[in-house]
Amino acid sequence: MKIGQVASEAEVTIDTVRFYERRGVVPEPARRPSGFREYPASTVERIRMARMLQNLGFTLDEIIEMLHAHDAGTTSCDSEQWRLEGALDRIDTKIAELRRTRRLITATMQECRTGQCRFTAQLDGSPSVNRSADRW
Known part of the structure; x- marks a missing residue:
């Protein structure tokens, strides 16, 4: 299978296939006498598996380790549980950060409604209103 067909069927770009090959996500393919790769x-x-794992929050390095462990025949649900827990912890951290950001935006909107907009105060050089550690 040529690289264009692989990319099309995997729903990625040719550059992605080449990148995954360089990083070791996919093994280096054999070459035809013409020099074309034969996947x-x-x-x-x-x-597709690598993309699904990326969507679950795994880093590319983690995915490579997982695939190499799979290739070596050393993976099981029990052996990979810690990776899932790590991905879940990262997602929980991101959710907490987004909630903090949402609270800050909501507070800023409320201040603007009461005429105490920190945007105009800071841009005008005026002292900022209601400064706190988790704000601007």
């Missing part, structure tokens, strides 16, 4: 059909599923 096995399993490359498509491997790329």
Whole structure:
């Protein structure tokens, strides 16, 4: 299978396939006598798996480790549980950060409604209103 077909079936760009090859997500394919890469059909599923794992919050390095462990036959649900817990912890951290940001925006909007807009105060050089550690 040529690189364009792999990219099309995996729903990624050709550059993504090349990047994944360089990083070790997919094994380096054999080459035809003409020099063209010849990818096995399993490359498509491997790329789809990597993308799914990225969507679950895993880093590319983690995905590479997971795939290499799978290739070595050393993976099981029990052996990978810690990776899932780590991804879940990162997601919980992001959710907490987004909630803090939302509270800040809501507070800023309320201040603007009462005429105490920190945007105009800071841009005009006036002292900022209601400064606190978790705000601007």
